[in-house]
Amino acid sequence: MSITSTALVLRGPREIVLEERPCDDPGPGEVIVAPQVVGICGSDLHLYREGRIGDSILERPLVLGHEAAARVAAVGAGVTELKEGDRVIVEPGLACDRCAWCRSGRYNLCPHVRFMGVPPTDGLMASRVRVPARWVHHLPDELSDAEGAMIEPLAVGLQAAHEAGVAPGQTVVVLGAGPIGLMILQAARIRGAGPLIAIDLADRPLEMARRLGADFTVNPREASPVDLVQEITGGTGADIVIEAVGAAATIRQAFDLVRRGGVITLVGIASEPTIPLSTNRIVRGGLQVRSSFRYAHQHPIALRLAAARRVDLLAPITHRFAAAQAPEGFQFVDQHKDTVIKGILTFADGREGG
Ligand SMILES: [Zn+2]
Ligand SMILES: [Zn+2]
Structure with missing residues (x-):
């Protein structure tokens, strides 16, 4: 018996809809997160406009999003470092941990990576998402969810x-x-x-x-x-x-x-x-x-710099949209390139800050 998740699904170029999807229980080493704030990235917009980003091509409906601050909603077997209710961010590049690049620390170059929100891996613009606990980081109390969603671009x-x-x-x-x-x-x-x-x-x-x-x-x-x-x-x-x-x-x-x-x-x-x-x-x-491709080991540094106020993560956020208005939000961001710097989607009870 699984609960459903409301997900923002890209079906084709400029065809984006909210959809109820099943969300399985977390398996061993996994957690279910409930995203609170998810950033709209330039790569999301490439996919939205062109149905592709670089070599990654949209071949089936895809849940977008890879910049998320979330709450832990459920914890699978063997997960000890996270508990229900924890404020977290998700590092979206799910690398294999076994190849030569992962083992040498350059996991951004992992050829087996599943990068959330880039075809064919579903992303984080959904009310519930199953992710490996390995790629979840605690979000410090002094940072808002909106700032948490900006940690991924800061890592880049x-x-x-x-x-x-x-x-x-x-x-x-x-x-x-x-x-x-x-x-x-x-x-x-x-x-x-x-x-x-x-x-x-x-x-x-x-x-x-x-x-x-x-x-x-x-x-x-x-x-x-x-x-x-x-x-x-x-x-x-x-x-x-x-x-x-x-x-x-x-x-x-x-x-x-x-x-x-x-x-x-x-x-x-x-x-x-x-x-x-x-x-x-x-x-x-x-x-x-x-x-420079994505990042490796930068999220903990980004979190420390943000918590110490060495960077301003809120200033670039010019537009906020409720998740229920996400399709209109994408359309707006797409059509206002000169005025929108960063748009974010707010799910449920996101603590926005700023
Ligand atoms: Zn991005
Ligand atoms: Zn690897």
């Missing part, structure tokens, strides 16, 4: 700053001031980098970037980012450029912004299957082109 930002090797005093350019770009910016600031420069095509995210620590911002529709970075760096270019858009134009621009010998770190997932680049430019410029 922390990983990106780590992979880029951001160090004190370095000039860092972040291409894209959406939720991920804003988290990268805060992570770079914590690491002591500066000046920090944010680039985006919309003004509202740029205002937010300034509020969260960007020393300079530039909208390419109004001024040349290359000229600005040249001016700031005395003509050498940025030490590090982190690309958080995933578009051919911004990936190419990264090469115009970085200094000789500098580091480019790609974070955005591009819609195009291939993007031509000049390899000679990489070799002759002594460039290091790196990437």
